[in-house]
Amino acid sequence: MLDHPNADYRILTAADVPAYLAGLPAIAGRLGGQPADWTCQDVADGNLNSVFLVDGPAGGLCVKQALPYVRVAGESWPMDVSRAFFEFSYGQRIAPFVGRLAPAIHHFDAAQFIIVMEKLSPHIILRRAMIAGEHHPRVPEDVADYVAAASFYTSDLAAPFESKAADQAIFARNTALQRISVDLVFTDPYAVSERNRITAPLEAWAASFRADIDLKAAVTRARLTYLTRAQSLLHGDLHSGSIMVTQAETRVIDGEFALVGPSGFDIGNFIAHYVMAWYAKPFHESGATSVGVFRDHLAADIVLFWDRFEARFLSHWRGFAGAADGLPASHFSGPAGAARAETLRRAYVADLFRDALMFMACKIIRRVLGFAQIADFLVITDEAVRALPQAAALAFARSVLLYPERYGDIAAIVAALPRFDAAGLDPAVTRGE
């Protein structure tokens, strides 16, 4: 049944794509020429979907189809194809706020669960760039702008509450992918699960996390926050594998995990992948710069990202003059009102920071002890070596979850990174740090 979401649905192969696009003349016009002139390449490297890049004499297109199962796992793990609808709906909803920071979406096929969008070229996935030691200095600020605009303008701070309620009515149905987040991020890494893929030398770390009642209590708070704090429309999977870059441009792709949830979730996820890149870097290329210099870039980027997010979010809010229910202007008029409104804004952003750190830590742990591992670590082929930066990342994440009061600002986060660099394979050694 899942193989046939509807009578018309069929799984596209690279050979089918030109004929498919020929059936959409308005869109295929962007390719120029005739179907015979088009080349099509299967580039799926994500976990879930088919992705084809098509080139014609006049330009390129990207064709993404949701499969009725998880691509990397195969047909044994069925997955609702309507995730393509949610990715499309998310893209439509945030386009006015993020502009060129997301690819242009040209078409959605509701029967085939296909999105046709702008082909990003010569953009590459940020994660690969990081692993290769290529630094992209625009990324932190571009992604900060993206998250600040999306999380402000889809919240109750920037609109009558009916606007977010309409998003909830739609995205509350995106449960198939949220089930993945709930299980793989917040639950499996702290339990014995056959889905977990643990680097063998990390077995002691995994066992200590499974036994760590304080850590699991902190994760319970994080999971409940994820499930109940309905602040804004989120991307839901905003890591370095969902960002495509050139030196001049940044694009956020792959919004199929979209949900109305805690704004700190996207923020924390993005930072988590910079942290993991920082720990992995000594085992990678570092390009033209030394490892130390590249790490300094990454640490500086984390600070830049948060500072820019905070500044942009506050400036959207301060400049907002429309009707909104979050902080009604009528309650905060006059100089005293303006001063208090500013206090409330800063308190709101401080809450986002705390949430972001909590989610950052959960995202690090799930990438080390859970199902969906990341290339930053996997490219280190020797498990005995790979376990070292992974252990450091775990030790750092645990510290943030257990001792949040030590991490009061973004400077404290980057200052802490080197402290866990040599955490090692015995989880007890750094337990109180």
Next chain:
Amino acid sequence: MLDHPNADYRILTAADVPAYLAGLPAIAGRLGGQPADWTCQDVADGNLNSVFLVDGPAGGLCVKQALPYVRVAGESWPMDVSRAFFEFSYGQRIAPFVGRLAPAIHHFDAAQFIIVMEKLSPHIILRRAMIAGEHHPRVPEDVADYVAAASFYTSDLAAPFESKAADQAIFARNTALQRISVDLVFTDPYAVSERNRITAPLEAWAASFRADIDLKAAVTRARLTYLTRAQSLLHGDLHSGSIMVTQAETRVIDGEFALVGPSGFDIGNFIAHYVMAWYAKPFHESGATSVGVFRDHLAADIVLFWDRFEARFLSHWRGFAGAADGLPASHFSGPAGAARAETLRRAYVADLFRDALMFMACKIIRRVLGFAQIADFLVITDEAVRALPQAAALAFARSVLLYPERYGDIAAIVAALPRFDAAGLDPAVTRGE
């Protein structure tokens, strides 16, 4: 257009009801006899809808129709009739958890926006009983059982998150009535609004609330909590006017404000109306008992209600053995796990208590300074007199919003009631109390 939600819709009068029910033979069977044997009475005393009570030889029915406007305001205030759909959906959803604490629902007419339900007889509205000095000792515990079951079983604590997500997909569309709550509860009372109906001698209180930046900051937090804390399916309007009672039975009616929101909202609303009844009581009948004794009943009922809610909520949770995402059993096995799980449960309930007090205070203020006034005060015809218990209620509510740390348990709430009894018409006198 609003007068005609669809081509079939027409506003029912008492004269139309027998013919209408005759068209639903399965339901009309409960009345017995023939339409000619049925009597129909228009009993609408709520703010929004038409309500008819129909009696036949074998039994009675209640027929409630949503009008395309607010009944008390008339056609100048249009109101989406789909609120009947949400009231029906809410009733269906909570029926398995609350059983006989809600009326049985027999039929929903999606074209006429009519609910046909059990006629409650000889039940009367709790508010009227309170004003008349009739004490109904079962009510606090029955309503506590209702709220505990509804708020636990519709939360992520008692089900996979998909269950609450399905409720969100439905109830996020109930925006027409949530707009009323957002405006009338959280916004209008702190601003100049032509909808506010302020007892003349309270003008100084109203002005002081409009100018009180600390109070409005606290209300901002309450409003944001209402808008973003998606914990469970709520009744949304759970006050003494939505509860029908006999000495033996309690029934909660009128769930048309249903939303997925903070569980503390229903709790706080219920307590708010006991508090207002307490302040109003010296100006009412007190039945067979003295005013002092009746007040002691009300204060004891507030404590009973909270204690019972807490006990029931915790016992549902402790006894829960199904699959749920809020607090996965796999993370808290063994004696240490069980102990920590209990700590987390108590912390959760402590958060509900804090939220409940915040909402209680907001609900008191909106009933004194806002549009929808309550009979408890309105039956005191002399405004100069009415203003006194209203001022006391305002002073109490302000204290709870400004100094929440003084109200750490339910005993502190009832102990504080007499402190504000003589608050008087000058809001400055009790400002720091």
